[in-house]
Amino acid sequence: MEFSNVNLIVILVFFYFILITETRSVYGEKSHILKREKEDLELEKQLKILNKKPIKTIMTKFGDTVDCIDIYKQPAFDHPLLKDHKLQTVPSSIPEETTNKNISSSIFRNSNIDNGFGNERCPLGTVPIRRTKKEDLINARKLLHSTIPTNPNAYTLSPMNNHVVSIVEFSETKAFFGATAYISAHELELDNYQFSTAQIWIKNGPDEEINSIEFGWMVYPALFGDSRTRLFGYWTADNQKETGCFNMLCSGFVQVDSHVSLGAIMEPLSVYGKDAWSLPVKVYRDPQTGNWWLITDKTIGYWPKEIFTHLANNASIIRYGGVAGAKSQTPAPPMGNGYLPQLQDYLRTAYMRKMKYIDEKGHSVNLNPYGVPSKHDTTLDCYNILFAGNIGGEYEITMAFGGPGGICP
Numbered sequence: 001m002e003f004s005n006v007n008l009i010v011i012l013v014f015f016y017f018i019l020i021t022e023t024r025s026v027y028g029e030k031s032h033i034l035k036r037e038k039e040d041l042e043l044e045k046q047l048k049i050l051n052k053k054p055i056k057t058i059m060t061k062f063g064d065t066v067d068c069i070d071i072y073k074q075p076a077f078d079h080p081l082l083k084d085h086k087l088q089t090v091p092s093s094i095p096e097e098t099t100n101k102n103i104s105s106s107i108f109r110n111s112n113i114d115n116g117f118g119n120e121r122c123p124l125g126t127v128p129i130r131r132t133k134k135e136d137l138i139n140a141r142k143l144l145h146s147t148i149p150t151n152p153n154a155y156t157l158s159p160m161n162n163h164v165v166s167i168v169e170f171s172e173t174k175a176f177f178g179a180t181a182y183i184s185a186h187e188l189e190l191d192n193y194q195f196s197t198a199q200i201w202i203k204n205g206p207d208e209e210i211n212s213i214e215f216g217w218m219v220y221p222a223l224f225g226d227s228r229t230r231l232f233g234y235w236t237a238d239n240q241k242e243t244g245c246f247n248m249l250c251s252g253f254v255q256v257d258s259h260v261s262l263g264a265i266m267e268p269l270s271v272y273g274k275d276a277w278s279l280p281v282k283v284y285r286d287p288q289t290g291n292w293w294l295i296t297d298k299t300i301g302y303w304p305k306e307i308f309t310h311l312a313n314n315a316s317i318i319r320y321g322g323v324a325g326a327k328s329q330t331p332a333p334p335m336g337n338g339y340l341p342q343l344q345d346y347l348r349t350a351y352m353r354k355m356k357y358i359d360e361k362g363h364s365v366n367l368n369p370y371g372v373p374s375k376h377d378t379t380l381d382c383y384n385i386l387f388a389g390n391i392g393g394e395y396e397i398t399m400a401f402g403g404p405g406g407i408c409p
């Protein structure tokens, strides 16, 4: 930008502030409207960054509009810290897979994660990105500032009525380079003011500026327009003060897979007492580039190293659990499969199995079967979490979680 332009902008901004200050002092009403208009402008600006000119647009069978965007022009690259970022198209290595790939038992099958393209495809060199609407940004912002608590010890008080249960692996001496689990996948009927997640957190840093990557599945009608179970990812580099968002609602996440993106729908889902399906999911730090890859049965994409501070090298905490939230004064939604957890029958509980972290050498390592503390922030008839330890077989380190919600203190 030329010097004279900068000057002009400085002057304009100066007058703008005078205008705002004056208006506020004289007409409170008017300043309110001005503020709304300013927010509106900001949203429009952000929408322009997020919704790039598509090379092709696909209307999915689930009713979403997905744009195919030139992989080098996706919104991530508008992030000021990613100006010199070199796109990584494949991980330099993938943590060794300790799972038996050839599983026929119905209990251990993986849901398909699908954008609902049918026979359509994004052209070579483009990636699918769900088109963002203005309401999405408004709803996401509300959610961001009032719901998902990041402090592992103290849950933030918020105008939302939201709750967390989780298992925490934390060690003064250990550094984590990723986390993985098979998360049972469930259907939940939520209303517009409710959301519910089954998720893993990867965190580092002091509370006030905590860096967090969160991923798993989520039901959130206000964000997606339906009550379907969807793959989600979330990040922040400052305890959600200025940075971060869900999925691709801001610049940050780099989409790599040409078919499946964040927000994709999971099917089939578990049927109580009958059928279990799960989401295999991991996030791990690429040892060569430092980027944090999100991998299901596909390599979806990554959160670049540059957008983090405390997560640039490794994580100090990993957590596994669920978050459920609702507008204040309304009942809290179900979490998991909507039933309280138990360890006798895994067709009747929501659970995570093969819970592992990734170590410095890129190996998948079982969580401590004896020593991961659980945390709840409400009564145990709303939600609970039970740690089973290592129960072997296709389960290994396992926990069960969830509950019906309702009127939860």
Ligand SMILES: *[C@@H]1O[C@H](CO)[C@@H](O)[C@H](O)[C@H]1NC(C)=O
Pocket: 102
């Ligand atoms: C998987 O199992 C099927 C049937 O049991 C068998 O035919 C196939 O060869 C197996 N594949 C692998 C990769 O082990």
Ligand SMILES: *[C@@H]1O[C@H](CO)[C@@H](O)[C@H](O)[C@H]1NC(C)=O
Pocket: 175, 310, 313, 314, 360
């Ligand atoms: C983890 O990161 C911290 C800095 O954030 C560093 O001091 C430490 O050596 C790292 N640990 C490992 C094992 O790489």
